[in-house]
Amino acid sequence: MSQQRHGSTPGEAGGVPAFPDLPEATIARLPEYLRALHHLAETGAETVSSEGLAAAAGVNSAKLRKDLSHLGSYGTRGVGYDVSLLVAQIEYILGLDENRAVCLVGVGNLGHALAGYAGFASRGFRVVALFDTDPKKVGEQINGLTVRHLDDLERIAAEESIAIGVIATPPGTAQTVADALVAAGVTSILNFAPGVLSVPSNVDVRKVDLAIELQILSFHEHRKASLTALPGGRAAAASPDKQPEDQEAVGS
Amino acid sequence: MSQQRHGSTPGEAGGVPAFPDLPEATIARLPEYLRALHHLAETGAETVSSEGLAAAAGVNSAKLRKDLSHLGSYGTRGVGYDVSLLVAQIEYILGLDENRAVCLVGVGNLGHALAGYAGFASRGFRVVALFDTDPKKVGEQINGLTVRHLDDLERIAAEESIAIGVIATPPGTAQTVADALVAAGVTSILNFAPGVLSVPSNVDVRKVDLAIELQILSFHEHRKASLTALPGGRAAAASPDKQPEDQEAVGS
DNA sequence: CGCGATTTGTGCACGCCTTCACAAGCGCCT
DNA sequence: AGGCGCTTGTGAAGGCGTGCACAAATCGCG
Ligand SMILES: NC(=O)c1ccc[n+]([C@@H]2O[C@H](COP(=O)([O-])OP(=O)(O)OC[C@H]3O[C@@H](n4cnc5c(N)ncnc54)[C@H](O)[C@@H]3O)[C@@H](O)[C@H]2O)c1
Ligand SMILES: NC(=O)c1ccc[n+]([C@@H]2O[C@H](COP(=O)([O-])OP(=O)(O)OC[C@H]3O[C@@H](n4cnc5c(N)ncnc54)[C@H](O)[C@@H]3O)[C@@H](O)[C@H]2O)c1
Numbered sequence: 001m002s003q004q005r006h007g008s009t010p011g012e013a014g015g016v017p018a019f020p021d022l023p024e025a026t027i028a029r030l031p032e033y034l035r036a037l038h039h040l041a042e043t044g045a046e047t048v049s050s051e052g053l054a055a056a057a058g059v060n061s062a063k064l065r066k067d068l069s070h071l072g073s074y075g076t077r078g079v080g081y082d083v084s085l086l087v088a089q090i091e092y093i094l095g096l097d098e099n100r101a102v103c104l105v106g107v108g109n110l111g112h113a114l115a116g117y118a119g120f121a122s123r124g125f126r127v128v129a130l131f132d133t134d135p136k137k138v139g140e141q142i143n144g145l146t147v148r149h150l151d152d153l154e155r156i157a158a159e160e161s162i163a164i165g166v167i168a169t170p171p172g173t174a175q176t177v178a179d180a181l182v183a184a185g186v187t188s189i190l191n192f193a194p195g196v197l198s199v200p201s202n203v204d205v206r207k208v209d210l211a212i213e214l215q216i217l218s219f220h221e222h223r224k225a226s227l228t229a230l231p232g233g234r235a236a237a238a239s240p241d242k243q244p245e246d247q248e249a250v251g252s
Numbered sequence: 253m254s255q256q257r258h259g260s261t262p263g264e265a266g267g268v269p270a271f272p273d274l275p276e277a278t279i280a281r282l283p284e285y286l287r288a289l290h291h292l293a294e295t296g297a298e299t300v301s302s303e304g305l306a307a308a309a310g311v312n313s314a315k316l317r318k319d320l321s322h323l324g325s326y327g328t329r330g331v332g333y334d335v336s337l338l339v340a341q342i343e344y345i346l347g348l349d350e351n352r353a354v355c356l357v358g359v360g361n362l363g364h365a366l367a368g369y370a371g372f373a374s375r376g377f378r379v380v381a382l383f384d385t386d387p388k389k390v391g392e393q394i395n396g397l398t399v400r401h402l403d404d405l406e407r408i409a410a411e412e413s414i415a416i417g418v419i420a421t422p423p424g425t426a427q428t429v430a431d432a433l434v435a436a437g438v439t440s441i442l443n444f445a446p447g448v449l450s451v452p453s454n455v456d457v458r459k460v461d462l463a464i465e466l467q468i469l470s471f472h473e474h475r476k477a478s479l480t481a482l483p484g485g486r487a488a489a490a491s492p493d494k495q496p497e498d499q500e501a502v503g504s
Numbered sequence: 505c506g507c508g509a510t511t512t513g514t515g516c517a518c519g520c521c522t523t524c525a526c527a528a529g530c531g532c533c534t
Numbered sequence: 535a536g537g538c539g540c541t542t543g544t545g546a547a548g549g550c551g552t553g554c555a556c557a558a559a560t561c562g563c564g
Binding site for chain 1: 271274279280282283284286287288308309310345346347348350352354361362364365366368369371372375376377415416439440441442446447448454456458460461462463464465466467468469470471472473474475476477478479
Binding site: 023024025026060062063066076077078079 | 550551552553554555558559560561562
């Protein structure tokens, strides 16, 4: 059942008992819960019901309760969840209390925007290095960081204990960059370049492909159009919602 | 909402009357297949086996065959799939042959990068309008397009038959922008601002949240770290592989 | 001190998705 | 013409995730 016996809050690393074996689908939703909780905290709320939090996160309340129960959650029946406690719990599970160092490779159009993005810092990450291979880019100052040459990756990654790398280079060089990241000891990669990366099984890759998102939307447009052309005036019904998420990663 | 009526698909002989009812999971993978196919076509390949295409797209070959079978695919046993035919089929299904018009709202850091992204055009979309509310931004020329004020959205959306909108504004204004898009007749939204959007049930929303991706990676880092702290050198085993993918969308 | 209102945690059933395994179909070679 | 090897398409099984419905737990109040 519930092992609430775990009176210790996050912050301690030595004797982490058994790491909870969360379903991937749950993991993908935790960040959304966290964002909603932070928002609630700002409004002064001290507790939230599963119903309230679910609404704020755009999910079903039963699903939310099950998700939270998986991480041996602290909730009080008849009352709800303690906001700040839950925030701490989720941040601990996600490892955000480590304020992980992130590096960004490819300071072009997109990389520039990412380098200046405040959402990194506010959500538990530190961008500690920028890399590029273009001599015109190397040396440039962006948002307080100097663009380094990719050749320095290995050294700097070690110095700064970088575990996460973001790839924002053209598709053709993405695999090369990924190899370099892996060689430098990076074990998590977020890839913005279209295409499939091949990495060792202990490295996790997540991919963001704008065109894929648009194409999925396009499909639904196509579908909607072909339905409109049909008989029944199938219009908007009272469908609750649906705001899924997921992806998966490699592992070994 | 009135789009030209399209008769039938590019390579269809017998007639594909009803719109195929594809599983969401399949739809999410079709764009990846398409990208892989385009790549193969460039290398001169005329046919591909499910095994080959699956490898190029980073999925299981059985899954790929089932996916393609859902859209009544044309493959030849003992030979494989005809590349160009399959490209045409998937593009038709995804509605890419309509070269859909897309508008972008919020020409800031991220919006600027998106506005200049060549990947839109090359994958079946036309960015036809940019919007912002900042007087300093309105009127600016970006990549051949003039930034318009959001107030012009409704008129321009109608003129250009814009069905897809991209939101790249600060989180606080995302809902307002979404409402404006919906009012202008946009029925598909790609949202880069963190948070949950509320839209009518006939509007599809897909969300891209960088911080969520990083947090998921962070979780796996955390997990990997806690495993490393365990018993013997249980390093890499003979785990085949695993390629992710997925997300979902609203519908109705 | 007990009762009712409230909300969590979860057993269970259902449906979707993945994966295996194999028969059917196709081209080629002899 | 016939056989052989290759590849597709799919039936069936298993796993995962979702959502319902409800018992258990807790609080506030009389
Ligand atoms: N711009 C966008 O809005 C956008 C959106 C989605 C995806 N993408 C993808 O993101 C990637 C980057 O897009 P972009 O528009 O910024 O391209 P870009 O050409 O503007 O920038 C690419 C940068 O990567 C650098 N680079 C090239 N090879 C490198 C290497 N081996 N090591 C390190 N750096 C290297 C280049 O010098 C350049 O600065 C592309 O794969 C693109 O498809 C871009
Ligand atoms: N910059 C990034 O790399 C990045 C990455 C991921 C997500 N995001 C998200 O994307 C969004 C935009 O980020 P950004 O860095 O470009 O911010 P930004 O502040 O640079 O740009 C926001 C732009 O939106 C405009 N705007 C504000 N209110 C508007 C409205 N009501 N209608 C139209 N335009 C409006 C502003 O004038 C500004 O030009 C944010 O929600 C951010 O969280 C950004």
